[in-house]
Amino acid sequence: MTDVRNKPGDLPLPTQALNRHKPIIAELTGPFFRIYRAVQKSPxxxxxxxxxxxxxxxxxxxxxxxxxxxxxxxxxTFMQELGRTSVSIPELRDRPVAKIYTNRPLRFIDLCAKGGQMRLGPDSMGESAQAPTLLRRRGRMHCEYIPHNRTGSCSLPGTI
Amino acid sequence: MSRALALKSIGTEHTIFQRRATRAVENLIATLDPTSLQEAASAPTDIGVLFLALQQPGVLGSVLEQDPLAEAKLRGQIRRKELLETEGGVIGPEELGGLLGITRQSVDKRRKAGTLLALEIGTRFVYPVWQVEGNKTLDHLEQVLAALKDHDAWRKLSFFVHGNIRLGGLSPLQALRAGEYEDVLRAARTLGEHGAA
Structure with a gap:
């Protein structure tokens, strides 16, 4: 097991506001892909x-x-700009891809399933950053990973 | 390295380049049919002749066999040219100095300090003209360039002139002109980082 830097730290439990709602839960086993800066950042x-x-x-x-x-x-990672259709080779070289495996399935609140946001209600949306969430927009997924326990861990097989 | 050794090294590089480039052109001529040759030869510039020749279907297949990324690299060169022409195009250091009321040496100094955006084209530098408004640089240009310091000049140029999802579709240049400096700075800090679009 690789020691994971930048652990989430002392995380709060999911917001109590969730008790008033019935969020749609999605369980994913991964792996997850993350592109990172080779020089400065951890995967x-x-x-x-x-x-x-x-x-x-x-x-x-x-x-x-x-x-x-x-x-x-x-x-x-690369398409923050609209209409950008090229990525330079040095830019690609500087950004490895990490394939992240989890040691158990992760549970997420799915805000993108039909009615997913409605189930949480407007109040909870403001607090969504305190809850495990998974967002799917325009066919892509954005994962906010908060493990079941407070410390969390991931195994890193290296870059691909 | 001594001056004599350096000159010898440059001479060797020139020879190798000329030999390989000549061989590439000879291969192009052997591959192209007369119609394609005529079309490529009609390009207005010498370098345009090569670009047109490389885009001919018969050549492209052959080139791709040697380098699978060749077509993408060629498209990348065309995108670079388009980037240079965006928002008024680029000017030389003397002209930029004239607009800012400073010497060419001062322009060079600012380029080296990273407070002006410059693109290296061959052996010279050119400067996007949109960096100047009136007789001074665009407000907050220096701070945004500082936030982009880890990116190469082409990436910086691309950032400024393209619409950006973090700015509601405005380009950073448009947002800066509208006074939305903080938002542009945030977009600059997150450029090339994996985050939610």
């Missing part, structure tokens, strides 16, 4: 920068962005 990175779309606004937890599909990871 496992739970960000708290607030720079990313689903970062926890309350700094309640770190968020790991990964995708069950390699294509999804590619788009999420």
């Amino acid at each position: 496992i990175f739970f960000g708290k920068t607030l720079d990313y779309r689903f970062d926890s606004v309350a700094w309640a937890c770190g968020v790991l962005y990964a995708s069950p599909q390699l294509e999804g990871a590619f788009v999420e």
